Amino acid sequence: APALGSQMRAVVLSLALSLAAAPALAENRYALIVTGAPGGEAFVPTYTAWTAELAAVLRGPMAFPAAQVTVLSGTSESAADQSTAQNVRAAVARLRQKVQRDDLVVIVLMGHGSVDADSAKFNLVGPDLTSGEWAELLRDVPGRVVFINTTGGSYPFLKELAAPGRIVVTATESTAQRYDTVFPERMIEALKSPATDLDK
Secondary structure (H helix, E strand, C coil): CCCHHHHHHHHHHHHHHHHHCCCCCCCEEEEEEECCCCCCCCHHHHHHHHHHHHHHHHHHCCCCCCHHEEEEECCCCCCHHHHHHHHHHHHHHHHHHCCCCCEEEEEEEECCCCCCCCEEEEECCCCCCHHHHHHHHHHCCCCEEEEEEECCCCHHHHHCCCCCCCCECCCCCCCCCCCCCCCHHHHHHHCCCCCHHCCC
C-alpha cells in the first residue's frame, strides 16, 4: 500500500539520518525546510503543523543547532522567510559558504509538486523551481546532503539530484503518481519515535 511504502521509506530515512549523525562530534548539522505555496486555505493548518513539528524534531532529538535550521514557508508574514525562489537561492548560497565537507545538510520540501514528462516542479510562492534547477542549485554544496521531496510528482527529483555522497528521497516512485501525499506526516512520526531505531 502507498501509505505503508511511505512509512517504510521514512523509517529508512530516520535510520540513515541516525547513522549519518553518529561518527563525528566535530561535524556541523544544517537543515533547510521549505514549505511551499499552500494552494488553498484548507492546506494551511496541515502544512503549518508539519513544518513546526519537523523543525522541532530536528532541533530536539536530531540535535541540529537551532540557528542552523532554516525554515521558509508559503504562509510566512515575513518577506524574508517566505518560500520564494529568491529566498531559496539565498538560503542555499548561505549553506554553500558555511558547510564543510564532513558536515550534514538536510533539505526537506513540503507542499505541492507537479510533474511533466521527466521534469518536476516544487510549487513556491511566485515562480517555481524545477528539478533541474534544484540540481544545479545544489551542485556544488559541500557536505553530506540528504534531500527529501515529500510532494506528489516528486519522482524526477530522484534522478536529477542523485550524486555521490548524497541521499535523495522522494515520496513517489513514478511520474504517474501526482497527487498530494501523506509522506511528511509518516516521516515526522518516524523521526519522533524512539521505536524507529531500537538498537541505536
